[in-house]
Amino acid sequence: MTKGTHIDQLQTPVAIIDEDVMDANIKVVQRYFDEIGRSFRPHIKTHKIPALARKQVEAGAIGINCQKISEAEVFANAGFNDILITFNMLGDDRLARLKALNDRVGLQVVADNEVVVRALASTFAKNAPLKVLVECDTGAGRNGVQSPEDALALALKINAEEGLTFHGLLTYPKANTEDAVEAFFSKTISLLKEQGLACPVVSHGGSPSLLDSHLVKSATEHRAGTYIFNDRAMVRAGLCDFDDCAMHVVATVVSRPTETRAVLDSGSKALTSDLLGFEDYGHVVDYPEASITALSEEHAVVDLSKCSKKPEIGERLRIIPNHTCVVSNLYDQLVFHKSGHVSAVETVAARGCVT
Amino acid sequence: MTKGTHIDQLQTPVAIIDEDVMDANIKVVQRYFDEIGRSFRPHIKTHKIPALARKQVEAGAIGINCQKISEAEVFANAGFNDILITFNMLGDDRLARLKALNDRVGLQVVADNEVVVRALASTFAKNAPLKVLVECDTGAGRNGVQSPEDALALALKINAEEGLTFHGLLTYPKANTEDAVEAFFSKTISLLKEQGLACPVVSHGGSPSLLDSHLVKSATEHRAGTYIFNDRAMVRAGLCDFDDCAMHVVATVVSRPTETRAVLDSGSKALTSDLLGFEDYGHVVDYPEASITALSEEHAVVDLSKCSKKPEIGERLRIIPNHTCVVSNLYDQLVFHKSGHVSAVETVAARGCVT
Numbered sequence: 006m007t008k009g010t011h012i013d014q015l016q017t018p019v020a021i022i023d024e025d026v027m028d029a030n031i032k033v034v035q036r037y038f039d040e041i042g043r044s045f046r047p048h049i050k051t052h053k054i055p056a057l058a059r060k061q062v063e064a065g066a067i068g069i070n071c072q073k074i075s076e077a078e079v080f081a082n083a084g085f086n087d088i089l090i091t092f093n094m095l096g097d098d099r100l101a102r103l104k105a106l107n108d109r110v111g112l113q114v115v116a117d118n119e120v121v122v123r124a125l126a127s128t129f130a131k132n133a134p135l136k137v138l139v140e141c142d143t144g145a146g147r148n149g150v151q152s153p154e155d156a157l158a159l160a161l162k163i164n165a166e167e168g169l170t171f172h173g174l175l176t177y178p179k180a181n182t183e184d185a186v187e188a189f190f191s192k193t194i195s196l197l198k199e200q201g202l203a204c205p206v207v208s209h210g211g212s213p214s215l216l217d218s219h220l221v222k223s224a225t226e227h228r229a230g231t232y233i234f235n236d237r238a239m240v241r242a243g244l245c246d247f248d249d250c251a252m253h254v255v256a257t258v259v260s261r262p263t264e265t266r267a268v269l270d271s272g273s274k275a276l277t278s279d280l281l282g283f284e285d286y287g288h289v290v291d292y293p294e295a296s297i298t299a300l301s302e303e304h305a306v307v308d309l310s311k312c313s314k315k316p317e318i319g320e321r322l323r324i325i326p327n328h329t330c331v332v333s334n335l336y337d338q339l340v341f342h343k344s345g346h347v348s349a350v351e352t353v354a355a356r357g358c359v360t
Numbered sequence: 361m362t363k364g365t366h367i368d369q370l371q372t373p374v375a376i377i378d379e380d381v382m383d384a385n386i387k388v389v390q391r392y393f394d395e396i397g398r399s400f401r402p403h404i405k406t407h408k409i410p411a412l413a414r415k416q417v418e419a420g421a422i423g424i425n426c427q428k429i430s431e432a433e434v435f436a437n438a439g440f441n442d443i444l445i446t447f448n449m450l451g452d453d454r455l456a457r458l459k460a461l462n463d464r465v466g467l468q469v470v471a472d473n474e475v476v477v478r479a480l481a482s483t484f485a486k487n488a489p490l491k492v493l494v495e496c497d498t499g500a501g502r503n504g505v506q507s508p509e510d511a512l513a514l515a516l517k518i519n520a521e522e523g524l525t526f527h528g529l530l531t532y533p534k535a536n537t538e539d540a541v542e543a544f545f546s547k548t549i550s551l552l553k554e555q556g557l558a559c560p561v562v563s564h565g566g567s568p569s570l571l572d573s574h575l576v577k578s579a580t581e582h583r584a585g586t587y588i589f590n591d592r593a594m595v596r597a598g599l600c601d602f603d604d605c606a607m608h609v610v611a612t613v614v615s616r617p618t619e620t621r622a623v624l625d626s627g628s629k630a631l632t633s634d635l636l637g638f639e640d641y642g643h644v645v646d647y648p649e650a651s652i653t654a655l656s657e658e659h660a661v662v663d664l665s666k667c668s669k670k671p672e673i674g675e676r677l678r679i680i681p682n683h684t685c686v687v688s689n690l691y692d693q694l695v696f697h698k699s700g701h702v703s704a705v706e707t708v709a710a711r712g713c714v715t
Contacts, residue, residue, distance in 0.1 A: 016451055016715045018714050018715070019715075050657055072657070072658045073658065092614070092625070093614040093615055095612055095614055095674055096371055099371060117615050118615055120674055121673070124674075146621070146654075147623060147654075147661055148615045148617060148623050148659065149617055150617070151617060151618060257450055259447070259503070260503045262472065262473075262497050262506060263506060266501070268502060268503050270450075273632075273634065274689055274712075275714050277633060278632060278635070278686070279628065279633045280633070299502075301502065302427070302686065303427045303428065303447060306501065306502055317475075318450075319450055330657060331628060331629075331657065334657075334690075335689075335712065336712065336714070357629075357691065359373050359374075359630050359691070360371045
């Protein structure tokens with residue numbers, strides 16, 4: 006695929022990124038964090054591409070956020086040296102790789118339980134200690150200690166290990182719960198202070214209420230990924246408009262079996278089955294009344310019954326996915342364009358990094 | 361990863377295949393089709409691995425079924441020479457690739473509309489014609505002509521093109537609708553006969569009612585993929601037991617934030633978000649009362665409230681996915697084992713073939 010090719014010439018399905026929209030998204034969010042005086046650490050899961058993380062860092066981000074050791078290795082190899090891995094690390098092979106990575110880059114990880122702390126402690130030594138944040142469950146119901154008292158207890162355990170450095174707190178919050186997050190963090194910080202423990206990093210995160218991050222006053226940094234491309238869920242959350250969505254999946258109408266049904270060549274291998282609370286599988290930009298009601302691996306079935314005009318066989322449609330991060334994981338490459346002409350093609354370098 | 365390694369030593373998440381179970385699945389289904397005297401054409405989407413398709417062909421399958429030109433090219437390069445692509449082909453680049461492929465292997469494709477027939481007709485010439493089946497919508501509500509009369513009309517159009525050969529009928533049916541499929545096929549066949557059109561292939565398909573294929577008396581072949589690994593949906597359909605499921609995703613418990621919650625390192629990147637009508641994301645073999653209630657990209661949240669015994673942090677769990685085909689598309693490699701010891705590692709050669 007050569008630069009300058011018009012996107013209408015690309016074989017479908019294809020995931021394309023409007024570079025101008027993406028660049029604007031990077032700027033808007035970085036400006037917000039600059040204005041509230043808070044560090045910003047983008048999550049690379051949305052794009053998995055070092056060149057894009059470089060743009061984010063050049064705009065002012067302090068480093069990057071990964072979830073897997075294999076992702077962190079890809080980005081370390083590409084020259085990134087401030088990496089936070091927000092996942093409990095277990096397993097001999099994984100711990101050995103973590104140790105090797107900690108010798109090469111500025112690394113931080115999380116822990117929310119003693120088993121993980123013991124595994125880390127048995128891997129790292131005093132001469133090259135590992136920075137560990139305590140992950141707190143502030144209401145999202147995923148990982149995390151359940152109370153400020155439990156956070157303190159785990160911080161003390163980390164602090165007691167000579168190969169580990171207690172480095173702060175972290176949460177992946179439920180959207181729109183800034184008060185609860187702040188209550189959890191500030192209580193924990195005061196408990197830590199009573200015990201004489203410094204807490205350099207207080208890491209808040211999440212995309213849907215990204216621009217309310219200032220309400221969590223005790224946080225020192227924010228982590229988020231989706232904003233770089235945006236998606237239908239971000240529009241629903243009020244963070245942006247459809248025009249701010251940089252990623253489109255372009256699909257072709259391959260069949261019109263009935264008056265009210267179209268079938269596209271973009272199935273779950275192109276759009277994913279991620280509903281994220283929606284009832285259908287993406288927003289069809291060119292036919293907003295159309296509804297993608299079912300996906301099989303290669304087929305998207307579209308209900309056209311509410312459409313005044315209807316697409317013809319052979320027509321190409323742009324779809325804004327429900328959840329952009331999971332779409333990036335399906336493609337070997339993302340195609341970038343400016344005003345419809347291909348400006349770059351990037352390999353999704355950390356695609357499929359499951360371990 | 362070396363042969364003989366115990367699966368407990370593999371980094372998680374990992375998709376493993378019990379080779380003995382897989383081999384038994386291949387045999388059972390091929391024997392059924394041998395007994396009813398019908399050709400069987402496995403769909404490669406379930407594994408995307410030439411070595412496995414070879415086993416299926418060696419067991420008696422007549423050829424393979426792909427859905428994308430890129431998949432077909434992978435398998436043609438691996439030596440397969442009887443390939444049916446069950447997807448409407450549109451787009452200059454795709455048609456050029458289809459023409460090149462038709463010069464190399466025995467190829468058949470489908471069409472369900474005139475636009476596709478015209479596109480194929482403009483690509484293929486009399487000296488190397490393309491075999492085209494008419495896809496029929498017998499109730500699944502995806503692609504396909506809507507009536508036997510429409511099937512006849514399209515068959516006549518194909519027959520009128522000197523670069524195309526009308527080669528038969530095909531359907532991807534709704535499960536347990538063998539009577540409706542047979543009614544559609546037999547009516548169409550009699551209409552074709554009246555017009556003097558031969559119909560060498562009548563291709564039935566689908567997994568959930570695979571073993572009722574004999575009820576579609578006019579069919580000459582069956583297409584199905586899932587049976588080679590089986591999955592939770594096949595168990596629900598009564599086609600097999602959990603013991604017949606060859607694919608497990610092995611995950612590690614990385615957190616136990618509360619008495620009733622576990623978190624695994626197998627998120628939607630390891631299990632997919634495909635619910636396939638289930639309410640949760642897979643069957644936990646070792647804790648059948650556990651329910652995987654939510655997935656984010658790297659986390660699986662498990663509700664343990666109904667479990668009498670509960671897994672500990674660090675424990676490895678085997679999960680039977682809801683839908684095995686979409687899981688294969690997430691991994692660069694599948695790991696095969698016999699009685700828990702690695703017997704082979706195969707690259708998922710046609711993974712990510714979206715075009």
